[in-house]
Amino acid sequence: MDFIVGLPRFSQGNLKTYLAEFVYNNNYHSSICMAPYEALYCRKCRSLICWAEVGDRPLLGSKLVQEMTKNVKLIQQRLKTAQSRQKSYVDVQRRDREYEVGDHVFIKVTLMEGQTRFRVKGKLALRYIGPYEILEKINSVTYRVVWPPIVEQMHNAFHISMLQDYLRDPLHMTEPTHVLLKDDFTYEERPIQIVNRRIKRLRNKDIPLVKVDWQNHGETYAT
Numbered sequence: 001m002d003f004i005v006g007l008p009r010f011s012q013g014n015l016k017t018y019l020a021e022f023v024y025n026n027n028y029h030s031s032i033c034m035a036p037y038e039a040l041y042c043r044k045c046r047s048l049i050c051w052a053e054v055g056d057r058p059l060l061g062s063k064l065v066q067e068m069t070k071n072v073k074l075i076q077q078r079l080k081t082a083q084s085r086q087k088s089y090v091d092v093q094r095r096d097r098e099y100e101v102g103d104h105v106f107i108k109v110t111l112m113e114g115q116t117r118f119r120v121k122g123k124l125a126l127r128y129i130g131p132y133e134i135l136e137k138i139n140s141v142t143y144r145v146v147w148p149p150i151v152e153q154m155h156n157a158f159h160i161s162m163l164q165d166y167l168r169d170p171l172h173m174t175e176p177t178h179v180l181l182k183d184d185f186t187y188e189e190r191p192i193q194i195v196n197r198r199i200k201r202l203r204n205k206d207i208p209l210v211k212v213d214w215q216n217h218g219e220t221y222a223t
Helices: 012-026 036-041 061-091
Strands: 104-108 128-139 142-145 157-159 163-165 191-201 206-214
Touching: 012 036, 104 142
Parallel strands: none
Antiparallel strands: 104 128, 104 163, 128 142, 142 157, 191 206
């Protein structure tokens, strides 16, 4: 069906857009307790298929202004009620947070569908990065952090909603490792010592396994 009675011919895309807007504008909204069309025009929408009213309703200018003013005040009161109700839901889990200069925090990374962050794509992508040190407290909800040189061109001020607490642990601090690179920017990895060994027993044979400590990695990365 390419057209609606009483309207010019629609393409398939325009018809879908029109119907979507029509449904949205005439659906009941719990926040204002009425449909957006009714809030705007002070009357229910008369659809093209089934008219809610027959004939035109004459309205004088002063009467129309009075009805619109009354309607606006009613909508404002209903919106305040809806906002207060939603705020009460959020305040149950909300807690006041405040950081000082020198504290360390994680920064929340916004997840976007199909976007690659830090060479990882999809659900395995990082949700938080860091920790980073608080450099400056701009105001009660905005903080500036110390960026590493690799990302220093990025903006370093964040809202408190994007920050996550971090408890400093000396075990998390790692010392930089100096690696001698070749001309083609590669390096040779050499084993230093065997730190552990065990026998993996299968059904028909035993497999000896050893854990090796490598030259350019600490004991944490022994394999």
